[in-house]
Amino acid sequence: MSGMLDGMNGLSTKSALLVNGLRKLLFPPACLFCRQPMESGDVAQGCCTGCFEHIHIWPTAVCLHCGKPMPDGMPPGPCGSCLSHPPAQSRTLNLYAYAGPVRDAVLEWKLQGREAGVRWLLSAAMPRLAHEISPDTLLLPVPMPLSRMRKSGQHHAANLCRWMADELGCAWQWQLLRRRGEQPRQSSLSGAARRKNLCNAFLLANDQGVNVEHYSSICIVDDIMTTGATLHYAARACRKSGVPVSVLSLARTLHRR
Numbered sequence: 618m619s620g621m622l623d624g625m626n627g628l629s630t631k632s633a634l635l636v637n638g639l640r641k642l643l644f645p646p647a648c649l650f651c652r653q654p655m656e657s658g659d660v661a662q663g664c665c666t667g668c669f670e671h672i673h674i675w676p677t678a679v680c681l682h683c684g685k686p687m688p689d690g691m692p693p694g695p696c697g698s699c700l701s702h703p704p705a706q707s708r709t710l711n712l713y714a715y716a717g718p719v720r721d722a723v724l725e726w727k728l729q730g731r732e733a734g735v736r737w738l739l740s741a742a743m744p745r746l747a748h749e750i751s752p753d754t755l756l757l758p759v760p761m762p763l764s765r766m767r768k769s770g771q772h773h774a775a776n777l778c779r780w781m782a783d784e785l786g787c788a789w790q791w792q793l794l795r796r797r798g799e800q801p802r803q804s805s806l807s808g809a810a811r812r813k814n815l816c817n818a819f820l821l822a823n824d825q826g827v828n829v830e831h832y833s834s835i836c837i838v839d840d841i842m843t844t845g846a847t848l849h850y851a852a853r854a855c856r857k858s859g860v861p862v863s864v865l866s867l868a869r870t871l872h873r874r
């Protein structure tokens with residue numbers, strides 16, 4: 618009986634290999650970023666060599682407070698601007714530069730709902746995240762104005778928190794950090810106008826049955842970091858809890874707009 622089953626298993630394995638081979642022939646695996654068919658020597662699991670080479674990982678030699686790259690040869694520590702004007706967060710972690718395939722993947726996710734590229738990027742960064750974020754961290758997404766959430770049907774920063782929490786074993790909560798009211802879209806404003814608009818925009822609520830003091834730290838998560846003003850003011854609202862606050866972006870623009 619067992620011999621017969623072994624034979625059947627062998628047959629099903631052979632069939633599966635045949636089906637997989639046919640599938641590859643008919644539908645060659647395409648790169649998640651550029652959609653071009655991938656060569657067998659390409660980077661495994663969804664990203665072609667060309668796109669892989671254009672993914673810019675955010676440098677690790679950065680100012681701890683604001684996350685900006687430090688000039689070569691500078692000792693670790695706060696940068697000149699953080700010495701005089703430190704941001705509200707004690708730590709900034711950026712995973713990628715917002716450029717090339719990373720920018721394409723984020724835009725596809727936000728505008729067309731295709732999350733595969735972003736999921737790949739997050740999953741590739743998971744070993745670093747596991748090293749940087751302890752399981753007793755509370756992840757909070759930067760809140761999205763209700764009008765925009767209704768329009769897109771998505772809360773992108775909350776999705777990032779959920780995916781990270783699943784992998785890292787952290788808690789996350791999307792209703793704790795809130796906006797006080799509807800705000801003009803940040804991307805339409807200049808740097809100074811953004812700061813004015815954001816100054817009192819955020820509130821850390823205490824009506825969700827979550828005791829933030831139970832966590833070793835709060836990490837505020839956003840998809841794209843541009844000037845850092847949004848994350849700074851969101852961190853300022855959370856810092857009132859007395860729990861150390863860090864911020865994290867999936868991608869950060871290389872230059873201030």
Ligand SMILES: [Zn+2]
Binds near residue numbers: 648
């Ligand atoms: Zn590609």
Ligand SMILES: [Zn+2]
Binds near residue numbers: 682684685696697
């Ligand atoms: Zn700095």
